[in-house]
Amino acid sequence: MSESAFEPKIVGFLCNWCSYRAADLAGTARMKYEPNIRIIRVMCSGRVDPTFVLKALSLGADGVMLAGCHPGECHYIEQNYKTIRRFKMLKHTLRALGIEEERVRLQWASAGEGALLASAINEMVDQVRELGPLYWPGNWADNEGSQDAIQALPREHAEAMEVPA
Amino acid sequence: MTEKVGVYICHCGTNIAGPVDVEEVARWAKENLDGVVLARDYRFMCSSLGQELIQEDIKNEGLTRVVVAACSPHLHEKTFRTACSKIGLNPYLTQMASIREQVSWVTEDRAAATHKAKMMVAGAVRRVQLQEELQPTEVPVNPNTLVVGGGIAGIQAALELADAGHKVFMVEREPSIGGHMAQFDKTFPTLDCAACILTPKMSDVGLHENIELLSYAEVDSLSGFVGNFDVRVRKKARYIDEDACTGCGICIEKCPKKVVDEVFEAGLGYRKAVYRPFPQAIPKFPVIDRDTCIYFERGTCKACEKFCPTEAIDFEQTDTYLDLNVGNVIMATGYDLFDCGKIPQYGYGRLANVFTSLEFERLCNAAGPTEGHILLRDGVTEPQSVGIIHCVGSRDKQHHAYCSAVCCMSALKFGHLVMEKTGAEVYSFYIDMRPLHKNYEEFYDRLLQEGMHFIRGRVAEVTDAARLPGEDGKLIIQAEDTLIGKQRRIPVDMVILLGALQPRFDAKETGLKFGVSAGLDGWFTERHPKLDPVATMTDGVFIAGTCQGPKDIPDSVAQGAAAAARVQGMISKGTVLIEPIVATIEEARCSGCRICNTLCPFNAIEYLEDKAVSYINPALCKGCGTCVAACPAQAISGAHFTNDQIFAEMEGLLYDVIGSNGATVKSPQPALEPA
């Protein structure tokens, strides 16, 4: 494969009140940004379970963006502070698993910050493109030659191990 | 999966159909996505014909799920939900894909746009099949309303409701209602006397049979939900028996202790330790200020008690608590004035004759400390020249980035009053003049004609360090006159600082108490900046006046009335539907670990000691899903945003990575692109 052909696939979780509206605004303002992000709407960034991020990566996404209201501006008063904590905890774990910093990003974008969101998406796509594919399932897809080795066993049993009566 | 999904791709004229090959998206969805029984593209899905198209298909083809790929759900989700429910399909069985805002308007390459649209449709199709029927719950609305704050916005709201025949509880922190407006002398641009137009409304509130006025009181706690709030109000001890007091004022007269009045007189005048902020105060009962009263300080005095003709003084009084039940809450908690001392170069607090706008209002007010004479801090000398500085703390990233909206007009009003009362020269230093409303520009024109000087330039500093002839003994205002491009020094006798309007010092705490969020600048956040300006994210809690942002009296009154109208609507309807997008705890799975207990800012989660499990009150839950994401036992599920629904959407969005069967495939997307 040629590296230039790689287009990252990024899953975005955007809160309904700020970031999703920022995406609406980016659209209304016709701000062009990279098509690599695919957005899931959640009511609050506080809904984003670390499982969602892990799931996206395990499915083969190359990056995940979480976006929500700025701290102190949450429509649910203070839930995005929980997002900060979970995000930091998750990153702590992802770091241990060898996943690069740039692949999972927390971005604040208020409803008025379409441009900010668009540029954050562009920046992230650039960074992940630079890193190359993650393709997490490839980490275990093969287990190098396991099929051959398994098939060798019954053959061996049949041949070598059978003691003539 | 046995669901029958109908997919509709909207052209939105050429908005979508231009950058996205909509026919191709529809064809692809029909051919590739499990569960899709039909996929159509149509010019305008939101038109009545478009909606009928869906309804026909539900009827004729037996669709059980509907996906509309069009604009943002914020625009038309409601439209399509309603269309489906009209024909008998539960509205929560629809899903939108925002292929206009997120695809056609933001993507340059047509192939990439078409591909992204397909993936988004795949996500919606996967998700919609797992969506469940939901029913909003209906609860009755208590017709009583709590109004917090007795400034002009709160007064307006209370009177509107009371006049319509509904019971209102008004809670006011200070001993009297009236708010900032009661401190003002005149109002712009009409120059009406503020008291003349405000006090009749205040006494209406005081006398209204439907209004129960709780002054010198604060809301202690609020719980419950729209239609049914429980409020606990703390009535601070007045040390005056309200039933016995006639409001004659002898206690005030006899009180030997005089202190600076930091609130009503803005620190510019004095009051007694037992006081009524101003003669027309509503209610009429005075308050004994425990912190300054000689009796409370030293244990002797009681002059007020000796002279009170009705034995209304009660030094033994304590704070009392009142429990109320209301259906709705209107918050009109107002603003604080910016602390002008935070900009030391303007000399406030150091240079005697630098005043704040609120101090100046009191100076001008016939009922104020100088009986309406505009005098310097010595209390004797009339100024011969006055400088007015705009934007003190406003439009300044170091303090408040926003414009305080009222200062330009205040400056004009002050200029007029100074010239009228003293004949002094008036200089106004502004960045931009913003006389924005009806008859405001005309007022500006009038002041120009009256001879007020306007210098376009933000003041650099105010100093008493004279260095040029004519500066000795004056305050010198130094600024660049930006229209000339030269630095100027204007010596004046008095400087008025138009301090910014800023959120109440305790706004954050108040917001938490009422479940109302605030923006970075600290003002309470409305539900929608344009289309829902007085509602908040908490159903049944409305905001009016300056607690939502800087505004002048007409706008505050309009918001007070608007909030009242919203409440009346709720009362008239009698019941409210509560959004079914809430979280629930499956009791059998809950181990009562109590992780979730502190997570809900709306106090929807309670711990049931007897069952040792946690419980979510659906009426209080706002559906944010934070607890759902937190539950370590995964005992909490969030309706309409379940894990499975979100996983399904994710799998659809990554269709090009994982293929149709959900298992990750190694060859990402070759078959997907049109050749």
Added chain:
Amino acid sequence: MSDGGAPTPEKGKLALYWAASCGGCEIAVLGIDDKVLKVAEAFDIVLWPCVMDGKVRDIEKMPDKSIDLCLFNGAIRTSEQEYMAQLLRRKSKVLVAFGSCAAEGCIPALANMNTREEIFQTAYHDTPSTDNPDGVRPQIETEVPEGTLHLPLFYDTVKTLGQSVEVDYYLPGCPPEPDRIWDALVAILTGQLPAPGSVIGATTTVCDTCPRTRNEKKIKEFKRTWEIIPDPDTCLLEQGVVCCGIATRAGCGALCPTVGSPCIGCYGPNEGVVDFGARMMTALASVIDSQDPDEIDRIIQEGIPDPIGSFYRFGLANSLLRRKALAHNGDGRVAEPA
């Protein structure tokens, strides 16, 4: 379980197997005490390498589905284990992933934080006790004068039984508690079973059976067990100790927290949970008592120095990400279209 007088139904066939695991599960089976006799009443044991002699080729020769119940413990870390899993799957009517290793990888799967190469390097070179001057490494095939010798292939990534073959039921625990084993056996024998693929066990978590008092939680600092002497009556987590009881399936009777030791999660996640670690991460993060990003960072970095060990001690193989990134990941990837 038939009583003496009734006619004895035809005995079922039972197999027990041991893959990548410590052997504790084998002992746990014996933990059911005299009830093991009842097991013997109900079943003929056709394979139990730990206890009795047996030959794989005998199993290979049995007709498919001729074993009624197979209790398989241990994770899959070699080709031989995977072969045995496939074989026993084919021959068994009911295959049970017995114990944490088979169910979710357990301690052996912590090896997924390393590669085969790193493990061999440690085991055959780096450890001080290793004396291996020739640098010998295990080979799959070795030619000797007598012919070719074979060793199973050692995998890079440890798998759970469920990731290798279809599993009917899971019995978690490290090891499973004897009472739960017995409950499961009864359920199997009486046919009172949940849907295939599910866990035989509770649907709530350890807190449910923990005697400690629980309150609202706000945590300012996570503590290691040696850092405090916990109050005997209060929830350990509230005292800052990372206790996995909140997320761990009930079944053990809260043995560890009862005696003052935090739950480490051996019973795996609750029903329906896809990633145990995620549940721990999100729950703990949610109750950190700070809104200051730097302080939050500090609390996490200092309090949880080893997130994998804390959150994935038993479930790494069964987690969504399964292992640490391989340096050579991407080998199997196919070019993306332009």
Added chain:
Amino acid sequence: MSRSLGNKDDAFLNEVIEATPGGEALVTCLQCGTCGGSCPSGPDMDHTPRQLFQMINAGMRQEVLQSNAPWYCVTCYYCMTRCPKQIPITDLMYTLKRMAVRAKLYDDSDAPDWSSSFIGFVESYGRSFEFGLATRYHLTHSPLRKVGVGPMGLEMIVKDRMPLRPERIKGIDQLRTILDTAKSLEGV
């Protein structure tokens, strides 16, 4: 979102922003005049800082770089501290000085020459040298004024406050290497 689309004038603006740490704030200038009002040498400037910013916005390169304003900057930082938009005005003044010198557009040479005399000593000795600086600079620039301040200089020497010999640091070669590298990195 590039700001420069379709505006030919922005080249100069962008150049100024690029050369100034935090310079992006320049585009948010309110034209309020706090800078010009606060400036101790404001009355001597041909354009106040605020005007220069508007001229930069208008792309008036020649006029801006010929302005005396940056050279009258006393670096008191009043403007920068008071600016309601937190524009790094003092840093922008430095930028304009550098650009003016490089473009050879500022014709009153006193100020730039004072700077370069100063820098000359720093680059030769690693330290400034007041006596040398005073004599060299004043002899070339304002011999008359030198006479005026002469007695003061003498008094400084008498009061032991003006060493007559410069001190050279040990690592002067290292310093020069660092400075040369910095200059080449900046493309000077």
Added chain:
Amino acid sequence: MRYGYYPGCSLTGTARPYEVSTKAIAGPLGLTFEEVEDWNCCGATEYMSLNKTAAYALVARNLALAAGEDKPKDLVAPCSLCYLNLRKTNHYMAKYKSLGKMTNQALAAGGLHYTPGSLNVRHLIDVIVNDVGYEALGARVTRPLTGLRVAPYYGCLLVRPDLNGGSFDDTEYPTHLDRLMETLGAEVVDFPLKTHCCGGHMTQISAETAYELIRRLLHNAAEYRADLLVTLCPMCQFNLDAYQTQVNRHLGTDFHLPILYFTQMIGLAMGMEPKALAIGQEIVSAASVLRKIGTAVEVEEAPQTRRKRDDKSLPMPRIREG
């Protein structure tokens, strides 16, 4: 208390009295200064006018030399201009990543590296009022400066720019020097121009501009009947002291205001000999005003706090703390 010490060029020349008095009081106050080895000029206000990156690299060399495991974390500069340049470079290198990177690339050419933020750059007065403290200082006063009317003059660069709230005192109306002088027993005038500009390098390139700025300061201090100005910056001291005669001649004024360093004042109050503090090296002699010290001077009556019956004056605003 150990500190890294960056004297700067002025302290080896025009500001020798500052250096001498700083060294004189350091020991008794328990301050140990370790001079940065082979430090170079900070570039003053000049280097930046011609080269940006080189100007930061020039300063950063000093930071790199001052930083190190075994070296004190606090770097003290008595000169406000040096203090500003060191502080600003420290701050900007961290805040503007590309600047930080380029500066370090330049340093690398000289075999050096500096991690921004690894040092705390502090002004001498910060150390004295915050680390030594008013109380400890007050306890050492043996010859209170009673009767001396002092105008505390801060100048610009001690408090400005703010650098994200990193300023040592208020940017417009600092008070630490005021309080310090009060601690020494002096009578402090509320000097309105305390943070105004002394003219900076304008004395060199546009004397008229500078003379006017100097005149303003002297005029205002004289208006307030100050006996002398106390300063903490060599540039301020030099401009006000050395150019005072020029200003008088040029503008027809007649100022005679001695300009002393705060360190000299501390030394005096601690009972040190004027000569040991290099007093006498100032151009405008302080000899006559210093005679006041120790002489009994009538203390002005405290202003009436009680409000007179016929007093119509309005209360002054209450100033909120912080």
